[in-house]
Amino acid sequence: MNEAPISRRIFLEHGAWLAGALWAGVFAARPRAAAAAAASQTPEVFTKPQWATVAAVASRLLPSDDGPGAAEAGCVNFIDKALAREDVAAKPLYVSGIAALGRACRSAFDKPFEELDAKIQDEVLTKLQDGKFSAWPAGSVGQSEFFEAVRTHTIIGYLCDPRYGGNRDYVGWKRLGYPGGRHSLGGYTPQQMLGKEAVRPVWEAGKEKS
């Protein structure tokens, strides 16, 4: 059997192109999230307070501005469902990281993360990313490791296929201007490839003749 601990650092150092392969190395593949469960919005892994903390972090990572962000996309729901299935190996990292973040914020600001002002929350996240939040309790999971896991998961939750429980109402794809995978809809016409014919996104596919 594989006795080697798979270094999470490798993912942190890469994060692109081969990220797919590396991500899978970090979080071993597990059976697919059932679509019904993914859509439920009912916590499966997180407690209510844990859910609130992760939701607050996600909302600063992908803030709503003139359009929807992580909150509207349901990123925390995506993470909760992923931790129940495909990414179950990351659950201990979340449990430890969430607790550590709560303790660190109480010690530094007398408040849990989710009750801090957005500006302070951003400062905390910047420090976490750099591994420089001095209040972070010793013995917990690494702060930058925790940050990178939540950042990566939140982005995936924002831009994945909605069947995984994120990207609700395709808000992530709408921000990108991405119409969704087109193979099942017959691909693109040469006119569409030249930008001379509109591309109907997959969420309007029901209205499209197949």
Added chain:
Amino acid sequence: MTTSKIHDVCVIGTGAGGGVMIQELCKAGFEVVALQRGPFLTTKDFTDDELSTIIRDEVFSPDQLETYRFDAHSPSQTGRFNLMAYCVGGTMTHWAAWSWRFRPEDFRVRSTEGPVEGASLADWPFDYAELEPFYEKAERDFGVAGDAKGNPFGAPRKSEYPNPAHPNRVSSLRFAEGARKLGYHPFPVPMAINSRTYRGRPKCRYGGNCQAYGCPVQAKATSLSVCIPRAQATRKLDLRANAMVVRIKLGEDGRARSVVYLNKNGKEREVLARHVVLAGNAIGSPHLLLMSACGSFPQGLANSSGLVGRNLTFHLHPGVGLLIDEPAMGISGFEAHQAVDDLHASDPKRGFIRGGVVAELNTLVRQPLVYALQAGLGYEKAGRGWGAEFMQYLKSFPRAMTLSGILEDLPVEENGIDLDPHVRDRYGLPVARITHRQHPNDLAMLKWYNKQLLELANACRATQTWVSKIPGVTQLDEHTAMRGNLHFHGTCRAGLDSRRSVLDRWCRSHDVKNLWVVDGSFFPTAGGYNPTLTILANAYRVAAHFISEAKRASL
């Protein structure tokens, strides 16, 4: 357990090289048993889903594990550094389908460049003229679409492509416009993807998602869509999926006698064969030879030269990102539709030798998750990969393009793979350990090409440009060094001198006369083009030789 049946040929691996051998040998009437470590996937398994296919890699190589280190003195990292597909059809199943012929000079790099300090340049043991008819055969079988007159710097050809070139999209027209402005000669990338219905496979829909994805309609020519069905139609093929080969065993006569594999349940099985054709790619093939060390070959099977696993080359990819002022439509069609070869010719005045082809290459910017996840690594104006600035960055997705290339890195004897002494895979086998450090020529080449690509990006009327700093792909220094790639070659190099090569000019082991290696391992040098068409053409060449020798009963 051993069955008593002796197969004519056992082919290990079913990708580009293995697929062609299986097809050609079955058609010639040989009884072939083919072993593939992964499952038999079908078009139903190939979807547009980026999360399962790219990010979680659940489709193609969930088991893959490797280690990497710079040199014998540096620590190893464990992970997955090479993009492979463990399934029937091999890595070709998710290839990008760029289909180039190497140019005549690519076959004699040592002669034309002379010795280079720290590099192990070598000539190929055959020339372009010998491979030319097999390039043509490969192009016909795989239905390559292109413009025979498009590339004034390409290899000479005697025939048109079997299919016409594909239509353009906004980004490829921009690329061509910029290239012409600089005096270059843009041309359509030759693609093994159907531009019209061809030999029972449909025309491409331009739905995107070619590289790293399986084609759901089989418009993309692969071993899975072309070779395997043809071989199966002969009823000469015994195809065994989920068969993880662990050892090639010799008989008392010194010839390969059998192949041992683990089946889906982890049970050991052994097949007997008169010939063994190894096609496990330039990582997998030397890995298996090293695992097959035995009394006669304590350093690894067929390794009297000591070169099994050495001289690993990866290719280099420069990378410049740009935004344009309209939707680039890079999400449609292929990774690239247009390329230029004006910068390919070797010129020591540039401060390095060798070069490569340059193209638009939208792989990095047409996947929503990859576009977002990679943003922190060199893409300016993406903030820290989160926050308000990042949310604005995401809106640039439709207007993004990438310019890249396939650059010829130099072979270095110390670069290679061996058996990791500590890390084991899920079968309990030692994983392949990559030891690799770029030659100084590689880094000089990369810098120069990035500069040219920036100029080209501006000529494409970019509104913003940046050099991509993608570790593992764009290796700017040791910290971000090349750990792996999509192309790998050189680890069982072919040559005329049995002390300086593993294989002879027919890709047959110098040491073990009924053992052949037909993947990219045989490449003495890497070339400045994607390697697959050359792997295919060479496999046709080897198969033709095998068949004619077998008829003369001289094998």
